[in-house]
Amino acid sequence: MIEYNRDAHDIYRQSFAIIRAEANLDRLPADLEALAVRVVHSCGMPDVLEDLIFSDGAGAAGRTALEGGAPILCDSRMVAEGITRARLPAENEVLCTLQDPRVPGLAKQLGNTRTAAALELWRPRLEGAIVVVGNAPTALFRLLEMLDAGAPRPALILGFPVGFVGAVESKEALAEDSRGVPFVTLRGRRGGSAMAAAAVNALGRDH
């Protein structure tokens, strides 16, 4: 037998205690504390919080929207898969339209990536939704373009695209002008589906 902690509840408890001891949560508003802890938990890097930027009241806006039954619109299936359904307060719908058969045609028509084109299919659900980008910078850029063109406004944008081409720029564009929509994002190249899903889970309920 190898010696290790086998108690899921205790592993969570210890993990969160280590994060609270190591991470600098002081500069964060109370309504984003749980989100910060869970984002760190998902990636193993307390210093990621130095890059966390947000609008005032973003956490509260997300919680209110979820409690009101807002759908959660995800840019990738990994994000959708990472959202813990039992934490959602109103059996909120978790939607990823990337695999819709219309998407390749839309991408061609728009001259954009499939991930960006998949946002077209969000339009009927966009008003008051939680939008979660955990993969593609083009999805976040496209969302801003849609808002500029008068698309319905979501309740919250969680912007965590990752990578080397467009991730930095798309998150800067969001933070500079979120088109009046509450937001949380992570400056720099880091991000990804696990952090994005963790951010959603943090806005849900504890048991």
Place this chain on the structure above:
Amino acid sequence: MIEYNRDAHDIYRQSFAIIRAEANLDRLPADLEALAVRVVHSCGMPDVLEDLIFSDGAGAAGRTALEGGAPILCDSRMVAEGITRARLPAENEVLCTLQDPRVPGLAKQLGNTRTAAALELWRPRLEGAIVVVGNAPTALFRLLEMLDAGAPRPALILGFPVGFVGAVESKEALAEDSRGVPFVTLRGRRGGSAMAAAAVNALGRDH
């Protein structure tokens, strides 16, 4: 219109070029170069490669197994979701047993987490499989225990659990003694489902 790259193929090309320019691939064997590039791509951090450790021939072992039809056993659904089916050379099965209704009972019986208990259901498929741990340290610890107790040997272990309790230790245990099984792992707290899925995708085929 916002100015950004909308061409998925070109975004990949540029991303991989940036990674090759910034990351230190020199110390890596040729059969792990693609894996290294894709792991960096999934997390946005070239320095992660300093923590990549592996057994000789691990990449080749993984490729041979996949081409021979090996199943891919994943500790979490996010990992399974991140594996690009079109890259798999033999329509390899991608399996995650975590949601099986027998798992809560097994967890109680074993006195372990559900993620670790789910490995019991891998046994009939474990021989020659690709094992991918992208979430839970307890899954990696449990795998080592099962191997110590004589379980069938997989072809490759991709060990990328993440976090603050057990992640460091489980990956050290794998690297110190992988029970004769080829492995790739990432020292330290970093890891996660995106890196784990990227490692699998790198062992598949390009188009």
